[in-house]
Amino acid sequence: MKRFITIDGGTTSTRISLVEDGKILKTLKSDVGAKTNMSAKGSLGMAVSYGITTLLREFDLSENDIEKIIASGMITSEHGLYKLDHITAPAGVNELRAGVLRVSLPDISSIPFYFVPSPSLLSTARRPSEWEKNDAITDRSFIV
Secondary structure (H helix, E strand, O other), rough: OOOOEEEOOOOOOOOEEEEEEEEEEEEEEEEOOOOHHHHOOOHHHHHHHHHHHHHHHHOOOOHHHOOOEEEEEEEHHHOOOOOOEEEEEEEEHHHHHHOEEEOOOOOOOOEEEEEOOOOEEEOOOOOHHHHOOOOOOOOOOOOO
């Protein structure tokens, strides 16, 4: 069985889903988002950690049963869990895939996080080809 967790981080809320063999088993929603994290530093990390733990308990799983955590949205902003540069829009699957970054956040979970960059029309966005080689993950097989 292939299991992973997805996180859709918004400005005012965060959704955490457990996926097994391509099917969403359950989604939890927290009223903590990037905006909350601006004023209450660490609140987003605590909400994500709590959501992951809750899903694992409910399905009688351990962190070892989960392959990865795929996170996108405002969770990659300067007020999210991990700031990731935007990529220049328009961006397709290949550009998004090239911009994904694997990050370890042991205070939240031992499961590896894969952060997906957001596209932007702003001139400050970079193409993945402009990033240093170590900025992007080399194993991109996790994107379906």
